[in-house]
Amino acid sequence: AADLAPLRSELAGPSENISEDITTTIVEIKQGNADILRRLASIEAHLSDSDERLTAAEMKIESLALDVADLCSRLDDQENRARRNNVQILGFPEGVEWGNPAQFLGETLPALLKLPEGTDLSIERAHRSLAPRPAPGQRPRPFIVKLLCFPVKELLLKSARELGSVEWEGRNILFFPDLSKALQDRRRLFLLVKKILREKKVKYGLFYPATLKIMYKGETTAFGMVEE
DSSP states (O other), rough: OOOTTTHHHHHHHHHHHHHHHHHHHHHHHHHHHHHHHHHHHHHHHHHHHHHHHHHHHHHHHHHHHHHHHHHHHHHHHHHHHHHTEEEEEEEEOOTTTTTHHHHHHHHHHHHHOOOTTTTOEEEEEEOOSSSSSTTTSSOOOOOEEEESOHHHHHHHHHHHHSSSSOEEEEEEOEEEEEHHHHHHHHHTTTTTHHHHHTTTTTEEEETTTTTEEEETTEEEESSTTTTT
């Protein structure tokens, strides 16, 4: 036993050191884990705050998008109301007006459309569209005609429809309401539907701004969208 005492003393020293090292390591690990947990909690709080701000921003963007769409719709409506008395006339070659479109059209349209004698067109102003002058052989620019009276505009369009084909010196002359591009695009969506209705001899009408009314078996149904 006396011989083993020094050995026990020598073994006790390293064991105590190992125990201290383990304890120190455990404390450091616990401190590290606590630090990690604090950081995770901070990150979670930050993410939660970011999610709330992102949700609020998305709601604001959606609200602004609706406002912009509403403003665009109102602006387009105002533009088309400003063109309410306008007519677009396509087919007259460039230069036939000799610098005075209002006079040329005022003298030409009554006979061309077979209007009642003495019809006063009351043209406020007329001009070619603002596109660049086309090269020879290219399609001529349309006339944009502003009339003082809305009924006269309706008379021109109605007379052109009833004639079916309007010709001037061998050229086909077309008459259209002067609408904004946005509204023209909306109305153009009904082209295929209108073609089918004509083929089936179903009576219809496309009304302002872009409402298709179909008269069938004594009933009239209105559609604001092609999908309907």
